[in-house]
């Protein structure tokens with residue numbers, strides 16, 4: 001039987017044969033710790049929408065994993081994603097308001113300049129590393145701009161983010177736990193200074209996301225702890241995921257020459273292509289929910305209080321939902337993939353992520369239409385987040 005904490009040989013490289021087996025043979029796959037892996041599209045879609053039977057609160061799961069007094073516990077149980085109403089509704093409303101279309105539109109010219117600068121820097125090189133030189137360099141700057149964090153102070157953000165999200169992996173070493181806890185503490189100390197500074201010099205709350213988040217702490221908004229932990233969440237949520245979107249897309253285009261040709265012939269297809277990259281190689285491969293009642297799914301009894309691992313990667317290749325699911329079809333429409341989940345917890349940053357994908361991947365292809373990967377590509381080695389740690393390439 002499939003074991004999420006010890007997946008079969010070759011799973012990190014190519015999980016899709018295992019996902020196919022799960023969908024066909026064990027759509028509700030029991031795990032040794034009493035949790036279940038769910039892999040069919042229709043089941044995930046239903047679970048994401050039904051927030052009465054399937055909840056997001058993770059205190060029960062995180063207490064033994066992190067310890068209730070740990071910084072990781074405080075962080076992950078205060079961020080909106082691992083909460084239900086009323087906290088989730090209140091924090092989400094503030095976030096959606098802060099990341100309004102005006103605030104996001106403002107970021108686009110800076111994003112174009114950033115991408116164009118990175119492409120200029122790569123232009124002169126014979127070989128490049130697409131994660132370090134490109135995909136990994138974009139999201140951190142974009143979110144830094146979103147929260148208006150001084151550029152010279154952004155250095156540690158990437159490692160904090162990797163450590164805190166890395167602590168969500170199904171299996172953790174003591175070293176990973178320590179690194180995660182240390183990172184939450186350092187991140188909060190860092191934000192205390194930034195928030196104090198913004199309080200004394202507020203920006204325009206219509207377009208300055210941090211000012212908006214701070215100002216709502218009066219009257220029904222965010223408490224001090226909620227403010228820090230949810231700022232950390234925004235910085236983390238949009239970081240590794242978006243790096244992976246860009247990196248995965250650039251790798252996919254080298255494996256599917258017909259898709260690359262179609263995009264080069266018709267660059268306006270980049271909009272549907274971004275969603276197809278998200279479907280084919282979903283940056284976030286797993287979601288989680290907890291059951292509030294006993295239920296039976298595909299003849300398997302799932303007791304109340306069970307942790308469900310929702311395999312987004314498997315659902316997004318489900319032939320019952322998508323024609324020819326293993327083919328990258330850049331013009332695919334409709335494309336109701338679950339890469340951003342679904343229901344009331346649907347990703348708050350999806351417009352920003354799509355904008356980053358469209359500009360980064362589109363401009364890269366325009367500048368280097370015949371790039372090729374060279375040897376040395378290395379997967380990130382995680383189960384929850386799917387992407388590359390290294391992606392060496394030749395540009396011409």
Ligand code: HEM
Nearest residue numbers: 080081237238241242245287339340341345347348349353
């Ligand atoms: C390609 C990039 C991205 C992917 C694949 C992605 C994926 C997801 C997924 C699957 C969820 C749902 C988690 C769950 O409930 O189980 C989520 C939630 C969220 N994402 Fe994203 N995300 C991306 C980029 C971003 C960006 C750029 C931001 C913000 C700057 C962001 C902010 C959020 C927030 C705030 C939530 C919590 C929503 C809630 O619980 O109501 N994400 N994201």
